[in-house]
Amino acid sequence: MAVLPPGIDADVFARACDRFAEAVGRDWVLTSDEDLVPYRDYWSPVPLAEEELLPSAAVGPATVEEVQAVVRVANELRIPLYPISTGKNFAYGGPAPNLRGSVIVDLKRMNRILEVDADRHFALVEPGVSYFDLYRHIQERGLRLWVDTPDPGWGSPVGNTLDRGIGYTQGFYRDHTGAQYGFEVVLANGEVMRTGMGALPGSRTWQDYKYGFGPDPSGLFAQGNFGIVTKMGLRLMPQPEHWRNGLVTVPRRRDFAPLVRTVNYLTDLGLIGEPWYGSPLRALMTDDAFRRAATRRGGFDEAELDRLAADNGLHSWQVELQCYGSEGTTRAAWEYAKELVRGSIPGARVTDGESLPVPLTEEQILATTARYPTNMRRNVTQGVPSLEIWSRLGRTEAMPESWSQGHVGLFAVIPRTAESVFEAQQVFGDTLRELGLESGISAISTPLNWHQFSFFFSAGFSSGGGNADGTVEGKRRTAEGLEALLEKAAERGWGEYRAAPYFQDAVAARYSFNEHALRRFNETRKDAVDTNGILAPGRGGIWPARLRPSRRDA
Numbered sequence: 001m002a003v004l005p006p007g008i009d010a011d012v013f014a015r016a017c018d019r020f021a022e023a024v025g026r027d028w029v030l031t032s033d034e035d036l037v038p039y040r041d042y043w044s045p046v047p048l049a050e051e052e053l054l055p056s057a058a059v060g061p062a063t064v065e066e067v068q069a070v071v072r073v074a075n076e077l078r079i080p081l082y083p084i085s086t087g088k089n090f091a092y093g094g095p096a097p098n099l100r101g102s103v104i105v106d107l108k109r110m111n112r113i114l115e116v117d118a119d120r121h122f123a124l125v126e127p128g129v130s131y132f133d134l135y136r137h138i139q140e141r142g143l144r145l146w147v148d149t150p151d152p153g154w155g156s157p158v159g160n161t162l163d164r165g166i167g168y169t170q171g172f173y174r175d176h177t178g179a180q181y182g183f184e185v186v187l188a189n190g191e192v193m194r195t196g197m198g199a200l201p202g203s204r205t206w207q208d209y210k211y212g213f214g215p216d217p218s219g220l221f222a223q224g225n226f227g228i229v230t231k232m233g234l235r236l237m238p239q240p241e242h243w244r245n246g247l248v249t250v251p252r253r254r255d256f257a258p259l260v261r262t263v264n265y266l267t268d269l270g271l272i273g274e275p276w277y278g279s280p281l282r283a284l285m286t287d288d289a290f291r292r293a294a295t296r297r298g299g300f301d302e303a304e305l306d307r308l309a310a311d312n313g314l315h316s317w318q319v320e321l322q323c324y325g326s327e328g329t330t331r332a333a334w335e336y337a338k339e340l341v342r343g344s345i346p347g348a349r350v351t352d353g354e355s356l357p358v359p360l361t362e363e364q365i366l367a368t369t370a371r372y373p374t375n376m377r378r379n380v381t382q383g384v385p386s387l388e389i390w391s392r393l394g395r396t397e398a399m400p401e402s403w404s405q406g407h408v409g410l411f412a413v414i415p416r417t418a419e420s421v422f423e424a425q426q427v428f429g430d431t432l433r434e435l436g437l438e439s440g441i442s443a444i445s446t447p448l449n450w451h452q453f454s455f456f457f458s459a460g461f462s463s464g465g466g467n468a469d470g471t472v473e474g475k476r477r478t479a480e481g482l483e484a485l486l487e488k489a490a491e492r493g494w495g496e497y498r499a500a501p502y503f504q505d506a507v508a509a510r511y512s513f514n515e516h517a518l519r520r521f522n523e524t525r526k527d528a529v530d531t532n533g534i535l536a537p538g539r540g541g542i543w544p545a546r547l548r549p550s551r552r553d554a
């Protein structure tokens with residue numbers, strides 16, 4: 001299906017493609033339906049419909065100069081561009097743009113690892129470098145460094161960072177945007193800018209001090225549309241000598257409150273890495289009585305849930321803790337965690353986990369932590385990228401009949417308290433059930449953790465198996481349902497941290513304090529630095545003046 005950028009006729013578009021070809025070479029301008037298939041969002045909530053966010057073409061520059069040349073052509077002919085690094089942002093829109101008809105600037109060919117410093121713990125990479133590439137580079141050189149990786153390792157540090165991605169090791173490194181130390185960016189006018197110490201010619205500390213002097217604009221590029229990132233520095237975790245984990249379980253539903261307080265304290269002191277919450281009661285979800293109680297509308301009966309837990313000899317909550325350091329420091333941290341838990345939660349059980357020298361052997365990494373029913377994946381806690389997560393979702397040898405056709409999901413940012421989790425379970429669970437969407441949210445759903453909790457609500461598309469149906473209409477109903485939920489969340493003071501392009505206007509619209517002061521500030525800035533509105537129009541809910549009517553009404 002041929003798609004053109006808005007307001008561009010076929011002649012101008014053909015001229016633009018010729019000019020892009022002069023800039024990057026004919027082979028690297030893709031326009032045929034077949035060549036554009038990889039730039040679709042396989043998990044789009046509106047597939048095959050007029051609204052699907054299809055690109056008109058893709059160009060693949062190999063150097064910063066080629067990126068500049070592409071930007072110059074786009075400015076001249078008013079062609080909207082949409083840069084991607086490795087383009088694997090599935091569940092958040094994949095490689096597809098915010099504005100239908102945009103030209104994808106695919107940066108996979110820019111895949112050099114420019115520097116890795118094992119003493120100062122950083123790397124400087126181009127956008128096409130994947131987590132696998134960086135990991136292999138480090139392993140081949142025997143460097144004692146870890147890469148904090150998201151679940152699927154086929155994405156890139158640059159792309160993941162630019163969508164505020166997260167990983168699973170020690171505190172600071174898990175927030176990938178926070179661990180970014182220095183960007184090089186091609187701006188909308190074609191100029192190259194460096195942030196932080198990189199702005200100082202001959203600087204020797206670009207990846208050591210991210211702020212430089214004066215305002216630090218690096219925050220503009222994550223979930224923004226103010227430039228095309230061509231280099232990025234990131235801090236790397238030094239490989240620890242030792243890793244240890246342990247399990248805490250607590251008996252009653254309300255015990256989640258002191259458990260969360262204790263884990264918050266240990267996290268913020270830097271004594272533990274990612275805490276992985278779960279519930280031993282998951283084992284009861286196949287039991288009708290329990291499932292009814294855990295998915296009850298209008299408020300859970302806590303006494304009933306506690307009784308069912310006790311009748312089955314199970315505790316209500318668990319958290320897997322992990323410590324990095326030396327054998328001695330990890331032992332001390334874990335002993336301290338045990339002391340705090342025992343002192344604050346009657347009936348809490350603590351179980352020593354494993355205590356292993358790092359690096360773990362391949363066998364140890366591949367082994368799951370199956371004796372805890374937490375599903376914490378060992379690879380990502382050890383900075384080892386993999387695609388293991390797909391084995392849980394897709395069609396594999398082990399699951400040849402998988403019904404999953406992907407999912408769309410949103411993460412609400414909620415306070416890091418048990419009360420907020422209980423409220424979110426009820427609000428999201430009830431609303432999705434009312435909409436006829438089986439979301440898996442119940443009285444035992446748990447959040448991801450940083451300084452906030454991120455509470456995931458989603459609907460899977462399927463060809464069977466009880467989720468939202470995978471037809472075009474089914475997907476549309478799902479998308480509408482999720483949008484309705486955004487309003488419910490906003491009424492409670494919860495916003496989302498990340499969203500696929502299809503939902504970004506609706507998410508951004510809720511960040512409306514003082515008559516949308518933030519959006520007005522961003523769009524004033526957008527109009528000033530991207531006068532022709534060519535860079536990723538609509539990304540993060542930020543539209544340039546000429547395309548503002550394209551904003552999807554919230």
Ligand SMILES: Cc1cc2nc3c(=O)[nH]c(=O)nc-3n(C[C@H](O)[C@H](O)[C@H](O)COP(=O)(O)OP(=O)(O)OC[C@H]3O[C@@H](n4cnc5c(N)ncnc54)[C@H](O)[C@@H]3O)c2cc1C
Nearest residue numbers: 084085086087088089150151155156159160165166228229
């Ligand atoms: C089952 C499953 C599990 C997942 N688990 C995680 C997880 O644990 N953690 C996590 O963070 N994510 C997770 N994801 C989401 C996603 O797969 C990863 O975040 C992935 O790393 C993003 O793809 P990418 O790195 O190729 O980024 P890209 O797709 O290349 O980039 C993401 C976006 O950033 C912008 N962008 C990219 N490059 C540039 C550039 N050079 N200049 C300007 N803008 C740019 C674009 O808007 C682009 O769409 C998961 C997804 C699935 C389906």
